[in-house]
Amino acid sequence: MIRQAAMAVALLATWPAAAQTDDMANPAFLWVEEGKALWSERPRPGAKSCADCHGAAETAMRGVAARHPAFDAKRGRAMLLTQRLDACRVEHQGETPFEPESRRQLGLAAYIALQSRGLPVAIAADGPLAKTVAEGRALYTRRIGQLDLSCAQCHDDLVGRRLAATAIPSGHVNAYPVYRSDWLGMGSFWRRLGNCTTGVRAEAFAPHSPEHVALESYLAARGNDLPMQAPGFRN
Amino acid sequence: MIGKAQLFTLCLAALMATAAAGQEAVARYRIENGAIAASLTGVPGDAARGRAIVVNRQTGLCLLCHAGPFPEERFQGTVGPDLRGVGSRLSAGEIRLRLVDSSAVNPATVMPPYHRIDGLERVAPAWRGKPAFDAQQIEDVVALLAGLKAP
Numbered sequence: 001m002i003r004q005a006a007m008a009v010a011l012l013a014t015w016p017a018a019a020q021t022d023d024m025a026n027p028a029f030l031w032v033e034e035g036k037a038l039w040s041e042r043p044r045p046g047a048k049s050c051a052d053c054h055g056a057a058e059t060a061m062r063g064v065a066a067r068h069p070a071f072d073a074k075r076g077r078a079m080l081l082t083q084r085l086d087a088c089r090v091e092h093q094g095e096t097p098f099e100p101e102s103r104r105q106l107g108l109a110a111y112i113a114l115q116s117r118g119l120p121v122a123i124a125a126d127g128p129l130a131k132t133v134a135e136g137r138a139l140y141t142r143r144i145g146q147l148d149l150s151c152a153q154c155h156d157d158l159v160g161r162r163l164a165a166t167a168i169p170s171g172h173v174n175a176y177p178v179y180r181s182d183w184l185g186m187g188s189f190w191r192r193l194g195n196c197t198t199g200v201r202a203e204a205f206a207p208h209s210p211e212h213v214a215l216e217s218y219l220a221a222r223g224n225d226l227p228m229q230a231p232g233f234r235n
Numbered sequence: 236m237i238g239k240a241q242l243f244t245l246c247l248a249a250l251m252a253t254a255a256a257g258q259e260a261v262a263r264y265r266i267e268n269g270a271i272a273a274s275l276t277g278v279p280g281d282a283a284r285g286r287a288i289v290v291n292r293q294t295g296l297c298l299l300c301h302a303g304p305f306p307e308e309r310f311q312g313t314v315g316p317d318l319r320g321v322g323s324r325l326s327a328g329e330i331r332l333r334l335v336d337s338s339a340v341n342p343a344t345v346m347p348p349y350h351r352i353d354g355l356e357r358v359a360p361a362w363r364g365k366p367a368f369d370a371q372q373i374e375d376v377v378a379l380l381a382g383l384k385a386p
Binding site for chain 1: 296309312313347351356359360362
């Protein structure tokens with residue numbers, strides 16, 4: 001029994017990596033299908049769909065996810081891709097922002113991210129985004145929670161060591177949104193961040209909070225030139 | 236109906252009770268020569284209770300990072316040193332300090348402080364003002380680990 005469990009874990013360890021690039025085997029594509037439908041869906045009669053303004057996602061959205069988070073000059077702040085989606089919904093569709101981690105939000109984000117798959121991450125970290133990236137770096141190295149641990153202590157210094165059955169990953173965000181077997185579902189980087197804050201017994205960061213935006217900006221920027229993998233598939 | 240003055244008194248009493256509990260949450264101790272020689276409670280630790288704490292992945296968390304002589308436990312961590320023989324490498328007082336506040340030994344440590352509440356940031360509400368282990372839990376785990384002798 002135990003041996004079977006160990007074998008299953010060993011198999012699982014190699015399974016997502018292979019399945020991530022096989023769209024028929026990657027469960028994230030159930031969400032992508034939803035996002036694809038949403039792209040050309042008009043929220044109300046007379047309202048515009050994404051496609052009505054942007055045209056085909058394959059061309060209009062190519063490279064967009066690879067450039068996010070990005071500094072928005074009009075608003076004077078860094079914006080995540082999901083914040084950009086919300087801005088479009090509010091300003092151009094007359095809708096409310098997406099419910100965080102909802103099927104529709106994750107689906108549309110996954111569909112848009114798919115249009116950057118294989119392209120190098122291209123965060124403009126030297127420009128006006130630099131301040132946000134620096135804030136993210138400061139947060140990344142700050143000890144938090146009852147267990148008094150920083151992100152860097154595990155995700156820089158202990159990469160590959162085993163935390164129980166799990167190899168500690170290096171904290172890249174080029175596969176989000178991601179399908180995780182331990183969630184049996186899809187989630188954004190924010191959901192994954194919540195797993196770590198819970199783990200170190202720290203107060204969670206709110207979705208789209210300045211801290212969330214800063215951390216994701218830092219992690220995206222230090223992954224510059226890595227190939228975009230989203231929508232990812234992980235254990 | 237509760238009047239404003241009564242409500243104020245009640246709040247004050249609650250605050251004072253919280254403050255008092257905070258002071259009692261962590262035992263006083265003295266570090267000498269890289270160790271806390273004296274028991275935190277004066278009550279001898281119970282190695283069997285210590286073992287139950289160590290193998291519990293919600294309370295002790297120990298096996299998330301450490302491996303040890305606990306053959307029934309699968310998927311032990313490789314972050315910290317193996318606990319086999321730790322009782323031969325370190326004295327009970329040295330083990331006690333490393334559990335209470337390992338940062339006193341190595342400021343850059345990844346070993347969480349199991350009996351310190353000062354200097355922590357952004358602690359989740361459920362854990363605020365409480366150490367990860369109470370003083371007797373520290374003693375129980377010390378009793379277990381000090382007994383893990385090298386063959």
